[in-house]
Amino acid sequence: MTDLSAAGSLPVSKPKGSLFVQDDLTRRRNAAETRFKYYGIVAIVLSLSVLAIMLFTIFRDGTSAFRQASLSFPITLEADILDPNGARDPADLAKVTTIGYGNLIGQQFANYLVAEGIAVEGISDKDISGMVSRDAPGRLRDMVLADPALIGQTIDFNAYATGRIDGYMKGRVTLETAQLDSNVSLEQLQLADKLIAAGILTSGFNSGFLTNPDASDQRPESAGLGVAIIGSLYMMMLVLIFTLPVGVAASIYLEEFAPKNRLTDLIEVNISNLAAVPSIVFGILGLAIFINFAGLPQSSSLVGALVISLMTLPTIIIATRAAIRAVPPSIRDAALGVGASKMQTVFHHVLPLAMPGILTGTILGLASALGETAPLLLIGMVAFVTNYPAGPFDGGVLDPATALPVQVYSWASRSDPAFIERSSGAIIVLLAFLVVMNVAAILLRRRFERRW
Secondary structure: OOHHHHHHHOOOOOOOOOOOOOOHHHHHHHHHHHHHHHHHHHHHHHHHHHHHHHHHHHHHHHHHHHEEEEEEEEEEOOHHHHOOOOOOOHHHHHOOOHHHHHHHHHHHHHHHHHHOOOOOOOOOHHHHHOOEOOOHHHHHHHHHHHOHHHOOOEEEEEEEEOHHHHHHHHOOOOHHHHOOOOOOOHHHHHHHHHHHHHOOEEEEEOOHHHHOOOOOOOOHHHOOOHHHHHHHHHHHHHHHHHHHHHHHHHHHHHHHHOOOOHHHHHHHHHHHHHOOOOHHHHHHHHHHHHHHHOOOOOOEHHHHHHHHHHHHHHHHHHHHHHHHHOOOHHHHHHHHHOOOOHHHHHHHHHHHHHHHHHHHHHHHHHHHHHOOOHHHHHOOOOOOOOOOOOOHHHOHHHOEOOOHHHHHHHHHOOOOHHHHHHHHHHHHHHHHHHHHHHHHHHHHHHHHOOOO
16 A cells, blocks of 8 residues: 555645636736737837838839939031140140030030921020030040040930939929929920930930949039949958958957956957947047048048958957857867867867858948948048049059948938939948848858758
């Protein structure tokens, strides 16, 4: 007889309820769990809705920047205006300024419209020539200086239409708004309708938006991202060179070789704190050290890369240490067990296995740095730059340049609606860069990921 059978005379506690019947406490707990699930769903829906609204707004306002209205007409490069001496001497040709080319374009454009039978009564020659971008004389002058043999010939010239005419084709400018705008007249818009019908004024893909440099407030139609894209590429290339070796070396030392004492704890805490410092603080630091103290050229890609490197380095160190720490200790024990040194264990076994995580963290750190604007504003990269920097091996990293997020800020701060449109278009290009970098990080992680 067991103790349990012998305990028949003991009082048996009566169960309070069944597992199949919910009491009040269980019902409250299940209701709280259900509410928490719906809270999470609502939070996700709100986040996706905000993201969708943001992307919709950006693409709605920015896709039109990739199209540009242009005027096509023949133009005769009259020798008596462009080369009065007839010697085709580059020095003499350079004496003809853009004002002379502008008068030639205006005259030839007006004559062409008359020859095509387009009614221009009531419109002054100034208004007719005012439909052509102020960028056109400079482009035509560059063509002639590059090939003087064009003088005397009649060529098909394709010029940007002004920002207002371009806006009229995109619906940004209307007849009502034109009455309040001193930069366009109703007669010009009515003439634009005739030119569209005649096929002289057309709209097409604007490759210059990706290749042209920035333009002044009077020429928004010719503004492009060429200098900003090159400056961003130079800056990211230098950031990668500066941060990857230093970040990996610091991580290996702290994770594998450094003694665990108060000094290393202090270093680790400060690295974590540096990753949370506002980016504008790094801009002030870069302005004081690299420009005011070291005397490096302002607005250069090199200074921008140094500032961004200071900001990105803690992120890369944290990601690298996490990747190294994720390598199982058995790998180290096995290497040390067959006689490998500590350094051989790290560089021959641990580091190759941690490399996918290191590359993923590095790419994500660079992608985050690519969107930083505040530190670059403080070191002068918001300057108006119209000349392309030289090649990276020809000192181009020291030439004045700008970056994509700074170009977005610069255009968004201008009053002309055409620049606001281009600002949204530049955001699309910046998002494309970030998507490419994030996709590369995902592909690298999936390609080299190891499961222990």
